[in-house]
Amino acid sequence: MNAALSRREFLRASAAVGGGLALEFCLPLAAAAGAVASEVTAWILIYPDDRIIVRIARSEMGQGSLTALAQLVAEELDCDWDKVGTEFASPNASFKRNRIWGSMSTGGSQGIRGSQDYVRRAGAAAREMLRTAAAARWRVPVADCQAGRGMVRHGASGRTLRYGQLAADAAKLEPPKDVALRDSKDWRIAGQPLARLDIPDKVRGEPVYGVDVALPGMLHASIAQCPVFGGTVRSVDPKNAESMRGVRKVVQDKDFVAVVADSWWRAHEALKKVRIDWDAGQWGNASDATIEAMLREGLSDPAPLRAREMGDAPGALAKAAHVVEAEYRSPYLNHATMEPQTCTAWFRSDGSLDVWTSTQDGENSMRAAAAASGLPLEKIEVHKMMLGGGFGRRGAPQDFVRQGVTVAKAMPGVPIKLMWSREEDMQHGYYRPASMVRMKAGLDAQGNVIAMQTAIACPSILKYLLPQVLEKEPIDFTAVRFFSDFPYTVPNQRVDYSMRNGHVPVGFWRAPGQQNGFYRECFLDEVAAASGRDPVEFRRRLLKDDDKNRLVLEAVVKAANWGSPLPAGVFRGVAVADGFGSYTAMVAEISVANGALSVHRIVVAIDSGYVVNPDTCRAQAESNVVYGLGSIVDQEIHIRDGRVVESNFNDFPLPRIAQMPVVETVLVPTGGFWGGHGEPVILPLTPAICNAIYAATGKRIRTLPLTGQDLKSA
């Protein structure tokens, strides 16, 4: 039984007891489980019966880092893996203990690579403390004691003590500052394709996601936000709703109206009957056309920000024997997590506030709750629930927490669970930015690339979500990546960035900036064709021998057998991209029949330095392929009259099982650095597929999605 199970059972049992019972989530888990665990370090609790709880600071949203982080700790602790369970570290305790678990932010494929050093040290420190405790018990030198496989052994006498027998003594010791970490070649828990710790619960439908929170006396809320971003509530007539069964309150705020009822369905039905007069504000006339015009104007910006300048790109282009030029664009996209945004909040009679939410950043949720409640951080606890997907929607933006706390504040003493309808979720996202890029490449008479000049017009995610970052560095790196860090050896390069924000909120959509990978790698295919070279050979010539991009390219070329014959009607495309600490290259095999795309096989090579759990890394590759595929085929957020047109999965489709290609993942970890896995594989996906479409049809795909484009062979 792991800690998540204990907590879930506790939560359900408490809920079943019914009204008036104050839940005490601050209770040590040990008390709930009827045994006392010792906190050896802040990360590690050990029970007398040797069960081990590893505290996890990052969120689990499907990416598997809950398991991989536990593997890293267990590796250094050198315990029995089958005794290991996990619990999420408490944001409130983090605040009170001076952020002892580091960052709780879960994004940027940082879960492992951003915390591997200190979680491994925490495991190693605990192991040393257990050794020291054993040596003291036996009154022998520490050097004569070995720790491993869940016990400490005294070499000379052969005596042993299990970690569970030593934990209470070890917990009284000061953690050592300097500990040696194992070489990855000696790993036996890390590096292995171990079964995920969260899956046994997940196949039973038992994890408590944010939307599953159930508390005594809890009410439910459904919300309607101003359909036009930036608009407000002018007036509300709630009377038709107030008389409906189960309705307790209609809550009005600046930009939303929520109905609170004894059931979510009743709240939602009643919300439809509330008459709301919205003030659209200044953006009621915004549309796809106004947004396109804004971006296009940005491409002609006379004073753009310069994201890269090497040599003299304009001069080299003027002298080039041949210039290739193209304009590419892509639309806004919604994260569309399967679990809609949700927040349960409860203002307690003792002046404290409890929040339960599916969050990618528990600390940020706590700050949002503090801002919305007016309470100091120490009075707030955020319970991090299992996430039904994240993909960047639930980290920096905490709109759902602000709203959930605001609604609960209107009914102090009553826990209220706010859940967005799918329609609200579709129409109030923090969308992947729509953007437009113009690229020019200059070739000399021999077909060598001598210049690359790029103009990018793109809204800034940082401007919306982390504006303080732009105060230090005015260029939003998510808008210019893949060009500002162009890996190909072109002597003259210029990258210009025009920030054009519009009114549509933008956010960190899985692998922020990945649309630039589409632009760059598809345009390079155009340049390769203009220079008369094979796309792989063209890239090889532009990548240095020791560039890791070159290494993954060679790995994927070999695995996909690039250049070998394919079945009739099947064509290949290739792309290379690095980001989130890792290097990826991909070959896509597709066919186009009657104008419709089928993706048959994706071969991807990834170098992430180290691999902590090869099976979850492969799962992440598969996940990235499907996540990206929808954006290629038929996903698009349209804006009309200032609001989002799409409303649900009928008009913002997700790929289904029938569209899933075979994914072959080649892990080529070269060591010496730590790269991510949650996002990198999406980077080369769109260009690899679109380059294959060109091979199949002779048509260049310069705008997405494919819906409505004629793919019949030219």
Next chain:
Amino acid sequence: MMTLTVNGRARSVDVEPDMPLLWVLREQLGLPGTKYGCGIGVCGACTVHVNGEPVRSCVLPASAAAGKRILTIEGLAESGLHPVQRAWIEHQVPQCGYCQPGMMMAVAGLLAKTPHPTDAEIDASISNLCRCGTYARVRKAIHALSAASSARSGASTP
């Protein structure tokens, strides 16, 4: 009052006849394994069995399920784990796991009728949405279940 037979037990609920079965299960009967995803019957996160057939409970009025046998993820296994759940562990299918109760109910329904589905039959019958993209493993697990049932019955795979 309305009586529903859920996971083999008769349960009385006081709800509007048009309250979707999903919300009766989740909120009135304390069975939150069945999930809300879209509310329009597209995504399949709310899939349960009614009289052995997979249905989308977010668009099924509770009154339409009265008197019928309703099976949810909580009751899928008579004891221990259902073969589909075991295959889901064996093939490490779930990622975030949110859509998986519905996915497993859909697959259990498919296999009950078609123990050895072809890829085309899988494509045609499994329309559940998974944003994490577990589809490759779902397919692999279905084929493994098909092979296992052939081995048990001694029949050859058609």
